[in-house]
Amino acid sequence: MSATISKPKAFIVTIDGPAGSGKSTVSGLLAQRLNLNFLTTGAFYRGLAYLCRKKAVDLKKIEEVTALAYYKAFDVQADVMGTKVFIDGIDITNELSNEEVALVASQISAYPEVRLALLDLQRDFARPPGIIAEGRDCGTVVFPNANVKIFLTASLDKRATRRLADEQTISNRDNADSRRKVAPLSKAKDAIEIDSTALSVDEVVDKIIGIVKDKWKK
Numbered sequence: 001m002s003a004t005i006s007k008p009k010a011f012i013v014t015i016d017g018p019a020g021s022g023k024s025t026v027s028g029l030l031a032q033r034l035n036l037n038f039l040t041t042g043a044f045y046r047g048l049a050y051l052c053r054k055k056a057v058d059l060k061k062i063e064e065v066t067a068l069a070y071y072k073a074f075d076v077q078a079d080v081m082g083t084k085v086f087i088d089g090i091d092i093t094n095e096l097s098n099e100e101v102a103l104v105a106s107q108i109s110a111y112p113e114v115r116l117a118l119l120d121l122q123r124d125f126a127r128p129p130g131i132i133a134e135g136r137d138c139g140t141v142v143f144p145n146a147n148v149k150i151f152l153t154a155s156l157d158k159r160a161t162r163r164l165a166d167e168q169t170i171s172n173r174d175n176a177d178s179r180r181k182v183a184p185l186s187k188a189k190d191a192i193e194i195d196s197t198a199l200s201v202d203e204v205v206d207k208i209i210g211i212v213k214d215k216w217k218k
């Protein structure tokens with residue numbers, strides 16, 4: 001009789017929330033403290049936005065935008081330190097952090113075909129030892145069976161200050177991300193909401209570590 005080898009499981013923590021709620025900073029610290037890989041799902045949309053601009057694709061042409069999501073030399077990598085995006089073997093991660101790229105990312109992220117194309121790429125990161133996955137639909141769509149789900153919020157003015165952006169820009173992106181038909185920004189039923197407006201980064205991280213510890217060994 002052959003011995004059964006059980007598949008090692010990945011521990012998955014999802015952190016969803018609007019722009020500027022602190023998801024990235026908090027997730028980065030959590031990944032290091034828990035020794036899990038740090039998956040920024042916005043990097044897929046930002047990377048694709050960058051690629052669309054580089055290839056001068058008309059953003060209204062959904063088929064052309066979607067085709068680029070399958071572009072062979074579009075590669076995302078994640079480890080404990082963070083998520084990197086490569087196009088044609090070149091690390092373009094540093095080009096992705098501005099609000100202009102974010103706006104294009106938000107626009108193309110509303111196309112169901114684009115979301116579908118990027119879904120499996122994201123799910124592929126659910127490998128041992130596990131991930132901290134941050135974004136908009138990680139707890140609702142990408143990793144619905146995550147071990148811990150957090151929904152991180154903060155007031156609009158606090159979020160705009162953190163992003164060094166004006167409130168209107170952030171609010172427009174909030175609206176676009178929350179009102180799209182497919183996988184809009186929303187709190188999963190089983191997510192725990194944390195309002196970071198009056199909390200320091202360390203306070204948010206400690207709160208989440210407390211929640212994770214409860215589930216870690218179960």
Ligand code: DC
Nearest residue numbers: 041042045102105106109135136137
């Ligand atoms: O988290 P971010 O600011 O890097 O995300 C940029 C845009 O990408 C965001 O405005 C909407 C889109 N996005 C998404 O639709 N789903 C995700 N899971 C992550 C980002």
